Amino acid sequence: MTSSLAPDAETLVIGGGVVGLAIAAECAIAGQETYVIERNNAIGQEISSRSSEVIHAGLYYPAQSLKARLCVEGRQRLYAYAKDRNVAFRKLGKLVVATSPTEAETLNKIAEKAKINGVDDIRFMDAADIHALEPEIAAVKGLFSPSTGIIDSHGLMQALETDVTDHRGTVVLGTAVRHVRRRPDDLFEIEMSTGCEIANVTARNLYVAAGLGMGELGPRLPRAAAYTPPPLYFARGHYFALRGGRPFKRLVYPVPVEGGLGTHLTLDLEGNVRFGPDVQWIDRVDHAFEEDNGLRLRQFEQSIRRYWPSLPDGALTPDYTGIRPKTSRQGEPARDFEIHGPKDHGIPGLVALYGIESPGLTSCLAIAKYCVTLAREC
Structure with missing residues (x-):
């Protein structure tokens, strides 16, 4: 009726x-x-x-999934909207880096998936190419996505x-x-x-x-x-900020890990550097930053030094946390x-x-x- x-x-x-x-x-x-x-x-x-305020290109998501389709379409619409409405953004580009031959194979799979999803501007880079773009980064192979950026959320x-x-x-x-x-x-x-x-x-x-x-x-x-x-299940992610200088001009991601995209390096619109998120499964919504007697900091430093070996001691400081709502449990795809x-x-x-x-x-x-x-x- x-x-x-x-x-x-x-x-x-x-x-x-x-x-x-x-x-x-x-x-x-x-x-x-x-x-x-x-x-x-x-x-x-x-x-x-x-969030990390990243405008993603659509590299990682299964073909024909909503994440793939809506990310690629949404990225295009979002850049146009931000430009039209004077919302601050920067199309910085992103490096996905492999630090071992095994990870290099994963990059190949990411590239195949990205092309299926309609991301047609990515390109592979060798160690010399990566060094030319970001001299501080050590990697054996990289995948560069020029259409990745950041926005003032x-x-x-x-x-x-x-x-x-x-x-x-x-x-x-x-x-x-x-x-x-x-x-x-x-x-x-x-x-x-x-x-x-x-x-x-x-x-x-x-x-x-x-x-x-x-x-x-x-x-x-x-x-x-x-x-x-x-x-619904909750995955909390911690972010650390980098004290001091701003040695990077682009976003840098390791190959993905279970539950997320690894401890990646992102920038804000002022050029400040932060790292994260990690993945901590929690039972309820809680945005507390859990330092865990310094263990979390040490894990971050270890993860970051795989692609930035010269990370200075004591350069990271706790920043903030975010929580992802997931419909899959820990350990599930x-x-x-x-x-x-x-x-x-x-x-x-x-x-x-x-x-x-x-x-x-x-x-x-x-x-x-x-x-x-x-x-x-x-």
Whole structure:
């Protein structure tokens, strides 16, 4: 039964990170009255503000996966959007380096996968080529990706928020979603709390991009009896900053490891160097920086010196942590983005996003477009 009453909003998005804001902007620009509900007191306070801010090219992901497709499309759209909206970015390029013949074989596999994914600008480098680009780096072989870059993630989110509010949308902060139900008139009714106040809002379309909160919120969403939302697991990553000089001009990654892309070297827009993330599986959301009596620092130094042997003693200082929401357990192969629409859970107008980790930032605009298309499917 279709409701004869107008909903409070045509579209409601739960989650004010970069992906939620991108979805909301896509809907608002299309003319839908759009609300964003965010539980924190500012946008992007969880995953989006604790990333390496890298714009990925799309090298690593399985062919035809959502990660591959949306990363390649999203990277192109993101560069164009940043340029149009004056969001700071730099297309620095990235070196993926092998420090042994075995790792060199892995580079070959990465290159094959990248080309299948449509990344057609990568090139191999030998030790001399690498030294010419980054004299401090020691490697036997490298893969250079010129279309990898970095972006001001906070500036990006502010631009997306402006897109929402400039098109009759509203971003509601400090508000937690308590319950979601599908009414007999086909509208979604969302119960939310702000402090001690409880209110209800109705919407025709619902996008749930709650990031780290999806493990708790997913089971509370309306669904057909045969559908079960995926569980969520947390992988915390620590970052160390480099004191002193700025000896690098490009991003440098080792070959990937289980759960992530290894202890990579990234730069911010001011040229400051940081290293990370590592992978620490945790049972609950906790952003504490765990130094572990210096063991973590020693592990970082050992990992970094495989490709930067002259890392000075005492040059690293603890910086920050980020948490990746994963739908695979420790030891299992990494899973694709899980973006579930009506064909998955049986509820028209509902799209729920699980396990949106890297390359979520790169893919955000493409994810938004994909979600809007998915919501129309029956």
